[in-house]
Amino acid sequence: MRVPLLDLSEQYRVLAEPIRAQLDEVLASQSFILGPKVAAFEEAIRNYCAAPNAIGVSSGTDALLAILMALEIGPGDAIITSAYSFFATAGCIARVGATPVFVDIDPETYNISPAALERYLAESCHRREDGSLCEPRGKKVRAIVPVHLFGLCCEMDAIHRISERFQLDVIEDAAQAIGAEYPFGGATGKAGAMGEAGYFSFYPSKNLGAAGDAGMVICRDDALAQRLRICREHGMEPRYYHHFIGGNFRLDEMQAAILAVKLPFLDRWSAARRGVADFYREEFKRLGLTHQLSLPAEPYRDRRLTNHHIYHQYVIRTPRRDALREHLTRKEIGTAIYYPLGLHEQTCFASLGYRAGDFPETERAARETLALPMYPELSRDAQRYVAEAIAEFFT
Numbered sequence: 503m504r505v506p507l508l509d510l511s512e513q514y515r516v517l518a519e520p521i522r523a524q525l526d527e528v529l530a531s532q533s534f535i536l537g538p539k540v541a542a543f544e545e546a547i548r549n550y551c552a553a554p555n556a557i558g559v560s561s562g563t564d565a566l567l568a569i570l571m572a573l574e575i576g577p578g579d580a581i582i583t584s585a586y587s588f589f590a591t592a593g594c595i596a597r598v599g600a601t602p603v604f605v606d607i608d609p610e611t612y613n614i615s616p617a618a619l620e621r622y623l624a625e626s627c628h629r630r631e632d633g634s635l636c637e638p639r640g641k642k643v644r645a646i647v648p649v650h651l652f653g654l655c656c657e658m659d660a661i662h663r664i665s666e667r668f669q670l671d672v673i674e675d676a677a678q679a680i681g682a683e684y685p686f687g688g689a690t691g692k693a694g695a696m697g698e699a700g701y702f703s704f705y706p707s708k709n710l711g712a713a714g715d716a717g718m719v720i721c722r723d724d725a726l727a728q729r730l731r732i733c734r735e736h737g738m739e740p741r742y743y744h745h746f747i748g749g750n751f752r753l754d755e756m757q758a759a760i761l762a763v764k765l766p767f768l769d770r771w772s773a774a775r776r777g778v779a780d781f782y783r784e785e786f787k788r789l790g791l792t793h794q795l796s797l798p799a800e801p802y803r804d805r806r807l808t809n810h811h812i813y814h815q816y817v818i819r820t821p822r823r824d825a826l827r828e829h830l831t832r833k834e835i836g837t838a839i840y841y842p843l844g845l846h847e848q849t850c851f852a853s854l855g856y857r858a859g860d861f862p863e864t865e866r867a868a869r870e871t872l873a874l875p876m877y878p879e880l881s882r883d884a885q886r887y888v889a890e891a892i893a894e895f896f897t
C-alpha cells in the first residue's frame with residue numbers, strides 16, 4: 503500500500519464545482535488583486551477568529567514581514583522566538599535588519615518554553631535608563647514571536663504574563679495553526695487572535711490551503727491594521743504617495759475566492775484530523791508501541807475547546823528516527839522531518855554566535871521527530887498499515 507504524507511485530491515474532488523464557479527467569476531470580473539473576493543474573505547476570517555481586523559497578504563512570510571515593518575522594527579531591535587520553527591519566522595526578523603534571539607522549546611509540545619523565555623529575559627537582559635529592555639549585545643528587545651507549531655497553541659497565559667512583565671509585544675506565528683484554540687484566561691482564545699498581531703499561512707499544504715501562496719494578518723488595533731493595509735502596497739496612501747517603505751504583499755482574488763469556499767469546512771477537517779490522531783494512538787497502544795514512541799501531547803484536550811489541537815502535522819519521536827524513516831520509505835509511507843536543524847544551527851545565522859548545545863531540547867527534537875501521514879481523508883486502513891509498519895520496525 504502507498505500512503506502519502508499528504509493527499510489533497512479528495513478535498514478538491516468534493517469542492518471542485520464551487521471552486522471553479524468562483525474562479526469563473528473572478529475571470530469574468532477581470533479584477534485580480536485586492537478586490538471584492540479579498541474583502542469578503544477578510545470579513546470571513548474576522549468572524550471566524552473573532553478578530554477586529556484581518557488583512558489579506560501574499561503569504562505567511564510576507565505577513566510577518568509586513569507586521570515587523572508596520573511596527574517599525576529594524577536594526578538595533580531584537581525579537582525573541584522559538585529555536586524550533588520553519589525558517590521564515592527567523593528569516594523575516596533578519597530581513598528587516600533586526601536580530602533574532604532564540605529560546606529553547608518544551609520537549610512535550612515542541613513550542614517555546616515559557617520557563618526558558620522568562621529565564622532568558624530575567625537573567626540575560628537588562629533595563630536601560632530610558633526603560634528599554636536590552637539583550638546582551640545591546641539590542642532593544644521589542645517583541646516575542648511564539649510559534650504554534652504543528653497546530654497546537656503555545657502556553658499563551660504564561661507568555662502574556664511574561665510579555666506584560668517585560669513590556670513586549672506578542673506577534674503570534676499561527677502559520678500552522680488556523681482555528682487552534684487555547685483556554686485563554688478562562689475563555690477560548692483563537693490562534694493568532696491572542697496577541698497584538700498574528701498571522702496565518704495558506705500555503706497549499708496547510709489545513710486551509712490556497713492554490714498557490716497566500717496569507718493573512720489579524721490584529722486588534724485599528725491603527726496598526728491601517729498601517730498594514732498601506733504596508734502591503736509599498737506604504738502607499740493615497741496612490742503614489744509613500745509614507746514609509748512597505749512591499750508588494752497583496753493577496754489576489756483567485757486565492758481569496760478559493761479560500762472562502764474552503765473556510766466553512768475547516769472545523770470539520772480539523773475534527774477529522776483529530777480523529778486520525780486518536781486512531782493512531784489506539785493503534786500504537788494495541789501494538790504495544792507507546793514505550794518506543796512519544797506521541798503528540800494534547801495539553802488542552804479536556805478543556806472543552808472545539809479545536810484543542812488542529813493536527814497540521816502528526817509528529818512522533820524516537821531516538822531511532824532516521825532508521826525508522828528509511829523503513830517507512832521502503833514501505834511506501836510518506837514521512838517528513840520538521841525540522842532537521844534548530845534555527846540557531848542554520849549556516850546563514852552563524853554570525854549570531856550560537857553553538858551546538860545551546861538549545862538541547864530543540865536539537866534533540868531535530869534529531870528525533872518524524873511527521874507521519876496526516877490529512878482529514880486518511881483512511882483507517884492506511885493508518886493501520888502505517889502503525890503495523892512501525893511495529894514491524896521495532897520488533
Ligand SMILES: Cc1ncc(COP(=O)(O)O)c(C=O)c1O
Nearest residue numbers: 561562563588590677703704705
Ligand atoms: C511556522 C511557519 N511560519 C511561517 C511560515 C511561512 O508561511 P508561507 O510559506 O506562507 O510564507 C510557515 C509556512 O510554512 C510556517 O510553517
